[in-house]
Structure formats: structure tokens, C-alpha cells
Amino acid sequence: MTDSTPHSSETPASGPAVGQDEWVARHAERRLIRGGPLAPMEERLRAVPWWVWLTLFVGVMCLLPAVTASGYVRRVAFDTVLYMMLALGLNVVVGWGGLLDLGYVAFYGLGAYSYALLDSDQFHVHLPAYVAIPVVVVIGAIAGFLLGLPSRRLHGDYLAIVTLFFLQLFQTIATNGDSIFGHNVTGGAFGIFTVKPLHAFGHNLVVQHQGVFAVTYYFVALGFFALIYVALRFVNLSRTGRAWRSLREDPLAAEAMGMPVNALKLMSFAFGAAIAALTGTIFASLSASVLPLTFYFVLLITIYTMVILGGSGSMRGVVLGALVIGPLLELLRDPNKSRIIFYVALIGGLVFAFRRSRRLGIVVAATLAFGFVCHAIAGALHHSWIAGSADGGLQHVVSYWLIIPKHLAGWIPPVSYVGVICVALVLTLVHGRLRLVLLPPTLYLAAFVWDNVMLTQPDPARYIVLGLILIALMIIRPNGLLGERRVEIV
Amino acid sequence: MDTFIQLTIDALTLGSVYALIALGYTLVYGVLKLLNFAHGDVFMVGTFIGYGVLQLLGGAESPNVPVWALIPIITVAAMAGCAILGVVIERFAYRPLRDAPRIAPLISALGVSFFLANSMQLLFGATPRTYNAFDLGNGELYFKGFDIGNVRVPLLRIITIGSAFVLMIALYLLVNKTRTGKAMRATSYDREAAAMMGIDIDKVIRFTFILGSALAGAAGVMFALRVPTTAAIGFVAGLKGFTAAVIGGIGSIPGAMAGGLILGFAESYTQGYISTKWSDLVVFSILIAFMIFRPQGLLGRADIRKV
Numbered sequence: 001m002t003d004s005t006p007h008s009s010e011t012p013a014s015g016p017a018v019g020q021d022e023w024v025a026r027h028a029e030r031r032l033i034r035g036g037p038l039a040p041m042e043e044r045l046r047a048v049p050w051w052v053w054l055t056l057f058v059g060v061m062c063l064l065p066a067v068t069a070s071g072y073v074r075r076v077a078f079d080t081v082l083y084m085m086l087a088l089g090l091n092v093v094v095g096w097g098g099l100l101d102l103g104y105v106a107f108y109g110l111g112a113y114s115y116a117l118l119d120s121d122q123f124h125v126h127l128p129a130y131v132a133i134p135v136v137v138v139i140g141a142i143a144g145f146l147l148g149l150p151s152r153r154l155h156g157d158y159l160a161i162v163t164l165f166f167l168q169l170f171q172t173i174a175t176n177g178d179s180i181f182g183h184n185v186t187g188g189a190f191g192i193f194t195v196k197p198l199h200a201f202g203h204n205l206v207v208q209h210q211g212v213f214a215v216t217y218y219f220v221a222l223g224f225f226a227l228i229y230v231a232l233r234f235v236n237l238s239r240t241g242r243a244w245r246s247l248r249e250d251p252l253a254a255e256a257m258g259m260p261v262n263a264l265k266l267m268s269f270a271f272g273a274a275i276a277a278l279t280g281t282i283f284a285s286l287s288a289s290v291l292p293l294t295f296y297f298v299l300l301i302t303i304y305t306m307v308i309l310g311g312s313g314s315m316r317g318v319v320l321g322a323l324v325i326g327p328l329l330e331l332l333r334d335p336n337k338s339r340i341i342f343y344v345a346l347i348g349g350l351v352f353a354f355r356r357s358r359r360l361g362i363v364v365a366a367t368l369a370f371g372f373v374c375h376a377i378a379g380a381l382h383h384s385w386i387a388g389s390a391d392g393g394l395q396h397v398v399s400y401w402l403i404i405p406k407h408l409a410g411w412i413p414p415v416s417y418v419g420v421i422c423v424a425l426v427l428t429l430v431h432g433r434l435r436l437v438l439l440p441p442t443l444y445l446a447a448f449v450w451d452n453v454m455l456t457q458p459d460p461a462r463y464i465v466l467g468l469i470l471i472a473l474m475i476i477r478p479n480g481l482l483g484e485r486r487v488e489i490v
Numbered sequence: 491m492d493t494f495i496q497l498t499i500d501a502l503t504l505g506s507v508y509a510l511i512a513l514g515y516t517l518v519y520g521v522l523k524l525l526n527f528a529h530g531d532v533f534m535v536g537t538f539i540g541y542g543v544l545q546l547l548g549g550a551e552s553p554n555v556p557v558w559a560l561i562p563i564i565t566v567a568a569m570a571g572c573a574i575l576g577v578v579i580e581r582f583a584y585r586p587l588r589d590a591p592r593i594a595p596l597i598s599a600l601g602v603s604f605f606l607a608n609s610m611q612l613l614f615g616a617t618p619r620t621y622n623a624f625d626l627g628n629g630e631l632y633f634k635g636f637d638i639g640n641v642r643v644p645l646l647r648i649i650t651i652g653s654a655f656v657l658m659i660a661l662y663l664l665v666n667k668t669r670t671g672k673a674m675r676a677t678s679y680d681r682e683a684a685a686m687m688g689i690d691i692d693k694v695i696r697f698t699f700i701l702g703s704a705l706a707g708a709a710g711v712m713f714a715l716r717v718p719t720t721a722a723i724g725f726v727a728g729l730k731g732f733t734a735a736v737i738g739g740i741g742s743i744p745g746a747m748a749g750g751l752i753l754g755f756a757e758s759y760t761q762g763y764i765s766t767k768w769s770d771l772v773v774f775s776i777l778i779a780f781m782i783f784r785p786q787g788l789l790g791r792a793d794i795r796k797v
Contacts, residue, residue: 100596150781157525160596161732162781168729169774176767297725301604308597414613425582453612460612463604470601474594475586 050233053316058226062219071213078213078286080326081221082279087306087318088228089275094304095312096241097268098248102300103147103163106170107140107273109295111280113174113186114139116290121194122187129198133281140277141270148269167300174292186292193289198282217286224282228275232315235271244268248313298463302329305466308473311483320481325466332462335455339394342450346443359436367440371401374444378403395451402447413453420445495641497762498755503647503716505754506654510709511731512738512746513661514702520678520741521698523592527599528579530728531606532572532703536710537719538610539571540564541619550622557627561649561711568707576703577696585692603724610721618718650712657708658747661701665743674698678741730757733777739790748788752776 064077086108093101118125118132127135147166177186186192197204198220235241246254247264255261284290302325310321331337347364354360378385386399387406395404405412423442427435454461473480511533518526543564548554555563583602587595623646624632631646665671676684677694685691713719713727730753738749756776760769780787 094593098593100593102600150778157519157523157592157596158736158781158785160525161729161736162777165729165733165774165777168726168770172767172770297604301600304597304600417609417613425578428582457612460608463608464612467601467603467605467608471583471598471605474590474598474601475583478587478590478594 051230054226054229057319058222061222065215065218074213074215074218076327076330078218078221079330080322081218081225082283083303083306083322083326084319085221085225085228085279085282086276086303087310087322088225088232088315089272089279090303090307091312091315091318092232092235092244092275093268093272094307095314095318096236096244096248097265097272098244098251099265099268100157100160101163101269101272102160103166103170104272104276104303105295105300106167107144107276108280108283108299109170109174109290109292110143110273111136111140111277112284112290112295113192113280114277115281115284116192116195117185119196119199119285120192122184122192126196126199128201129285133278136281137274137278140280141274143277144270144273145266147273148266167296171292171296174295187290189292191289191291195284195288195290197288198285217282221282224278228278229315229319236315240264240267245313301463301466301470305470305473307480308470308478309480311480314480314482317480317482325469329462329466332465333458335458336394338455338458338461339398339451342447343394346446363436363439363443367443368401370440371444371447375401375403398447398451402444402451404451408452416445416449417453420449492640493762495638497758499641499643499647500762501755501758502651502751503712503754504758505751506651506658507709507713507750508730508734508753509658509747509750510654510705510712511727512734512750513658513743514706515732515735516738516740516743516746517674517698517702519735521674521681521695522584522588524584524595525599525732526584526702527596527728528583528602528606529702529706530726530731531603531610531724532575532579533706533710533713533727533731534719534721534724535575535606535610536568536572536707537714537723538614538619538710538721539707540568540711540714541621541719543567544621550625553626557630560626561715565653565708565711568711569704570707572703572707572710573700576699576706580696580699585695603728607721607724614721616720616722618720619714620718621714623715646715650715653708654712657705658743661705662743664701670694670697730773733773735787737776737780737787739787741791742787742789745787745789752788 061077061081065074068074086104090101090104093099093104114136115132117123118127118135119129120126147163150162174186174191175189178184178188198217243254243259243264246257246259247261247268251261254264306321306325307318308321309325310319311317328341331341350360350363354363375386384406386403398404420442423438423445427438427442430438454464511529514529514532515526518524518529544550544553544560547560547563550560553560579602583598584595587598626646631649632644633642635642635644635648637643665674673684673689673694674697676687676689677691681691684694710719713723731750734749734753735746736749737752738745738747753773753776756772757769760772764772
């Protein structure tokens with residue numbers, strides 16, 4: 001898959017100045033032509049139709065339970081599939097419709113809560129899955145439609161704020177829904193915790209099998225994922241899909257061409273909401289409980305990062321984004337894995353920045369040397385500075401290089417954290433030799449902060465990483481990993 | 491009647507905080523046409539800076555400086571800190587995206603907001619921080635004041651509301667009567683034309699961020715003098731501030747003040763007379779009503795787009 005990453009093509013220095021639109025028109029075509037030994041292979045790979053890729057992908061995903069018996073890994077894989085579905089749904093609204101929908105996870109929550117009400121002891125309603133799921137999907141679509149109604153005349157920013165407020169409102173209702181006119185509807189802050197698993201024709205789809213996460217749910221989720229993918233693929237190729245893209249590129253021009261802009265916006269909203277609601281049913285039926293705070297800003301940012309990282313507008317892209325971010329967030333919970341990820345990302349970033357050049361070697365060597373010198377100085381000053389707990393693994397290796405104090409004084413975390421941010425920001429401003437000189441201390445400081453400050457609190461640290469990815473992506477590569485590069489005709 | 495007066499005082503305090511936040515949104519939106527999601531979190535950082543400086547000065551119980559100087563000092567510190575933060579955010583997260591599609595800076599702003607909120611949580615934890623304003627001068631700020639009927643209006647409230655209004659009037663004069671303000675208005679009206687007239691756009695935008703963020707810092711201190719602060723308050727505060735800006739008419743400075751006050755009154759009366767839980771619902775309904783019937787807001791100009 002990585003082979004087909006669009007290659008950034010540079011504008012030829014002596015490019016046609018007058019016929020620039022022709023250059024634009026041939027942009028995609030030129031991108032296909034690639035030299036090098038990999039070119040024939042890439043061409044052959046591109047000739048493989050999409051459904052083969054999809055089958056292959058789903059097939060490989062299906063093999064996962066055979067590889068590992070760990071309930072934890074399976075659960076993470078299940079969550080990742082849910083993330084993929086959510087990202088596909090958000091892609092309809094953001095990637096195709098070009099609408100910034102910040103209430104997206106409220107629809108996910110709405111789906112989960114609707115399913116919870118339709119199949120739980122809350123009101124003693126127990127609908128079978130083949131009734132409950134379509135009902136929930138329709139509820140989600142209607143909710144998306146209704147939210148779109150007041151916002152259809154607004155452009156981007158207002159829409160964002162209305163939808164964001166909708167998310168807040170959903171939170172309010174879910175949290176305070178235990179006394180709506182005296183009725184307990186949503187169970188309040190503790191949620192509904194008697195949700196029944198999916199059941200149809202008298203069979204229950206059990207959540208746990210001998211105390212371990214039952215794989216059936218994973219397969220059900222994968223099935224729904226494939227279904228959504230195929231459906232969206234066809235929608236994208238249809239009249240509506242083309243109309244959406246024209247709406248995204250230029251709403252005004254689309255309207256002038258006679259596109260029903262408002263109807264299209266509402267439809268994209270409803271589509272996204274329906275997919276989110278569908279995902280919500282699967283989530284609720286597996287978790288057996290729904291809590292208001294699951295569906296909040298954190299999840300919203302997570303899904304946005306997936307869509308942006310993969311490349312908004314590209315279905316393969318957003319799936320890839322979910323596939324990267326979902327497990328990444330999970331791995332960052334564990335300090336040891338988190339440490340490995342940090343150093344891998346660091347080295348990867350350096351290689352990406354310097355390619356294979358002498359400067360890369362210089363920077364790495366300088367950073368290592370700088371670290372050993374700092375470590376020696378700190379050790380000479382006082383023993384406790386380098387006497388941090390080494391719990392084996394990578395930390396043990398690293399602790400010969402990195403200062404890990406036994407006790408952090410209260411002022412160290414804020415100062416070092418703010419310091420590393422400031423230095424990193426300054427790095428983006430300076431160029432040439434100065435940057436090369438500043439880089440090793442920055443890297444060392446970053447490693448220090450990561451090990452001593454961020455690893456102690458995985459939860460904010462994970463989300464800080466997400467936020468940074470989002471900002472950096474928007475600036476460095478707004479089209480994401482697999483997204484189409486926007487080419488504007490001037 | 492007593493409840494009503496009490497609620498009105500509350501509404502004025504809350505409303506002036508919202509208005510100050512809304513001003514930051516409106517200023518930035520006016521000049522850059524960017525919805526600065528991170529603004530609510532700048533406000534949150536402001537509450538923390540105020541807290542930090544207060545602790546440095548010895549805390550509310552036994553401050554090292556006279557009581558009358560304490561609140562101005564922490565307010566100015568928070569304003570300065572937030573102004574710097576605002577400039578840094580603008581320089582590194584928004585400026586590279588100034589010519590990108592409109593959705594790009596919005597998403598970057600989301601990232602900044604998330605980053606700030608979680609950074610503060612990483613550094614200072616999730617426990618609420620309180621200024622203990624009640625201890626200032628042994629409760630002088632609460633016990634002194636004047637009476638309306640049976641209700642005592644505490645000095646602290648008067649100071650808060652008064653200084654908010656002073657700041658707003660100062661801002662109004664700055665934007666409408668000074669050369670810099672003229673440059674801001676020109677940039678807001680038409681950025682390209684302003685650039686051609688010799689206005690340094692970068693400078694104007696930077697100045698706008700300084701103003702907006704400093705107001706958020708002041709609002710942060712005023713807010714945290716009333717209730718404890720955490721790293722999570724930025725989201726809701728930003729949302730309310732933006733709603734206030736939209737209600738008043740985004741881009742309009744008197745509009746933001748009016749919108750903030752309306753929001754403050756709506757929320758305060760709902761909480762007092764109906765239910766504390768559903769005040770968000772009322773605010774949301776007001777927002778939707780404005781979106782449908784008067785999208786340009788109370789005092790905003792109707793947006794006529796040229797093609």
C-alpha cells in the first residue's frame with residue numbers, strides 16, 4: 001500500500017507560465033509516471049482492482065484472532081475496526097462534503113444510546129438486532145438531517161460552532177437525562193449498564209467466551225466495515241459523490257452549476273451521522289454499557305487525527321489513519337512501549353528530514369555525545385541525579401545516556417516541558433548551521449522530557465501527541481498520507 | 491426580588507467574562523476570518539498564570555504585597571502571559587496556513603486547543619485550583635460593598651464588572667480612535683487592499699492576537715476569582731465565548747459585549763429560576779434561533795458576498 005503513496009512532484013523550474021491550467025490538468029497524469037526499479041511493480045500493483053485490496057485487507061484482519069489468543073489484543077483490534085468505521089463516516093462529511101462537523105461523535109453516542117434504549121433493561125425493551133440496528137441508523141440519519149437544517153445556510157465556521165455546541169448539548173442531555181420530567185432516560189453520569197448483546201432469531205451473540213473477549217464481535221464489526229466501505233465506494237462514484245466533491249472544492253461554483261447545495265450538505269451530514277450511529281450500536285452491544293463521557297472531545301480529536309493523517313477524502317487513507325492511530329494510542333499507555341515508539345519516531349523523523357546524508361550521521365553522533373557528556377556531568381554533580389529507577393528493558397539501556405533523576409523537583413517538569421517546546425519552535429525559525437548545532441541539545445531535552453515528565457502520565461501525554469500530530473500534519477502535509485494533493489487553478 | 495437582584499449581579503459578572511472572551515474571538519475573526527478554537531484554552535492558561543503568580547506572591551492568605559495591588563498584578567501577569575501565548579500560537583500554528591483552504595487552520599486550531607488543555611493537565615494535574623479569594627484581606631472583598639434592598643453587592647463583584655467594562659471601553663477606543671485601530675479595521679475590511687495601502691498585515695494580525703489573548707487572560711483571572719479552575723474549562727468557556735460573539739454579530743465589538751451579557755443573563759436566570767442542569771440547552775436554543783432568524787447577529791453587518 002505504501003508503494004502507491006503519491007509522489008510529491010516538484011514544479012519544473014521552467015514550467016509553462018502561461019498555460020498553467022494545463023500543467024494542473026496533467027498533474028495527476030504526471031504523477032503516475034515514475035522511474036526507478038520499482039516502477040513496473042508499482043504499475044502492476046495499481047492495476048489491481050479495489051475490491052481485491054479490500055478482500056485481502058479484510059482477510060488479513062480476519063486472521064488476527066488466529067495469531068493471538070490474547071483478549072486484550074483482540075479488543076484493541078476490535079476498537080480499531082470501530083475507529084475505521086468512524087473515520088469512514090467522518091470522511092463523508094469532512095473529506096467529501098468539505099463540512100467541518102465537530103458534533104460527529106455525538107451521533108456515535110446517539111447511536112449507542114439509542115441502541116441501549118432499544119435493547120436493555122432501562123425500559124425493558126428488547127428488540128432483535130435486525131430491527132434495532134436499522135432503527136438506530138435511521139435515527140442517526142434523521143438527527144444528522146435535523147442538525148444540518150439550521151446550519152445549511154451558514155458557511156464553514158458557523159457550522160463548526162453549531163455542531164460543536166450540539167456535541168456539548170448531547171453531553172448535557174446524556175449526563176442529566178436521569179430526570180427528564182421525572183423519568184430516568186439515559187441513566188445520568190453513570191450511563192446505562194444493562195445493554196444486551198446483539199441477538200437475533202433467539203440467538204445471543206455472547207460478548208465473552210470463557211472470560212476472554214469473544215471474536216464473533218470482531219467479525220461482525222469487520223463485516224459491517226466491509227459493507228460500509230463497499231457502499232461508500234459506490235456512493236463516491238455516483239452522481240451524489242461527484243456533486244459532494246464539487247461542493248467541497250467550491251460551493252459557490254457548484255451552486256452556479258445548478259447543484260442543490262443545501263440538499264447535498266444535508267445528505268452528507270445524514271450519511272456521516274448514520275454511519276456513526278451504526279458504529280455506536282456495535283460499540284454499545286459489546287461494551288454492555290454506555291457512558292456520556294465516552295463520546296466527547298477526546299474521541300472527536302482522535303477521529304479527526306485519523307482522517308487527517310490518512311488523508312481526508314481518500315477512503316484507503318482514512319482506514320490507514322485509523323489503523324495507525326488506534327493501536328498507537330493503545331501502545332502509548334504503556335511506558336516501555338511508549339519509550340520505544342518515541343525513539344523510533346525520533347530516528348524516523350531524522351531520516352525523513354535529512355534523507356541519507358552526512359548531516360544525519362553528524363546529528364546522531366552529536367546527540368549521543370551530548371547525552372553522554374550531560375550524563376557524566378550530572379553524575380559528577382550528584383549521584384541521585386542519574387539514579388532514577390531503571391525497570392529493565394529499554395530504559396535500562398537508555399539510563400546510561402539519559403539523565404533520569406531519582407526525584408524530580410517541582411519546577412523541573414514545567415520548565416523542561418515549556419523549554420523543549422520553545423526550543424523546538426525556535427528550531428523551525430533558524431536555518432543552516434545554527435539549526436544543526438541546536439538540534440542535538442533539543443533532541444536530548446526532548447528525550448529527557450519524554451522519559452521524566454510525559455511517561456509518568458500516559459493519559460495527557462497520549463493526547464498531547466495527538467494534538468501535535470494534528471498541528472504538524474496541517475502544516476507539513478495537509479493532504480495526509482494517501483490524500484490527493486489539492487491543486488488549485490489560478 | 492432578592493433572588494432577582496442576586497441573579498442579576500451574577501449575570502453581570504458571568505456576562506462580562508463571556509464578553510471578554512467573545513471579544514477575542516471577534517477580533518481575530520474580524521481580521522483573519524479564522525475561528526480560533528484555541529482561544530478558550532488561552533483563557534484557561536490565563537487562569538493558571540493568575541494562580542501561579544498569586545502563589546508566588548504568597549497566596550491569598552498572606553500576600554507579600556498590599557491587597558489592593560494584588561488583583562491588578564495577577565491580572566496584568568495573566569494578560570501578558572496570554573498575549574505571548576497568543577502570539578506564539580499565531581506565529582507557529584496559523585501563519586503557515588494563512589493561504590491554505592479554510593478548513594486547514596480550523597483543524598490546526600483544534601489541535602492547538604487539545605494540545606494546550608492536555609499540556610496543562612500534564613503539568614498541573616486534574617485537581618481544581620482555587621484562588622481562595624475569600625481570604626483576601628480577611629474577606630474584605632466579600633463583606634464590604636453596598637446594599638441593594640437586602641442584598642449585599644460584594645466589592646469583588648464590583649471590581650470585576652467595573653474592570654471588565656473599563657477594558658471593553660479601552661478596546662473600543664483603541665480600535666476606533668487610534669491609528670493602529672484604523673489599520674485593524676482596514677485589514678478586517680479587505681486584507682489585500684490594506685496590504686496594498688502599505689499596512690503591515692503581519693503586524694496587524696500579531697497585534698490583534700495580543701489584544702484578544704490579553705483580554706482572555708483578564709477574563710481568566712476574573713473567572714477564577716469566582717470559581718476554581720481546571721485544565722478542562724477551556725472547551726466550554728470557548729464555546730460560550732464564541733456563542734456570545736455570534737449572537738452579537740461576529741466582527742462587531744459592541745456586539746460581542748452585548749452578546750456576552752445576553753448569554754450571562756440567559757444562563758444566570760435559567761440556573762436561578764428553572765434548573766442548573768439545562769442552562770446549556772437554553773444557550774443552545776438562543777444560538778440556533780439567531781442562526782435561523784438573524785445569522786448576522788445583533789449588531790453585525792449582513793454578509794454580502796461578491797463573486
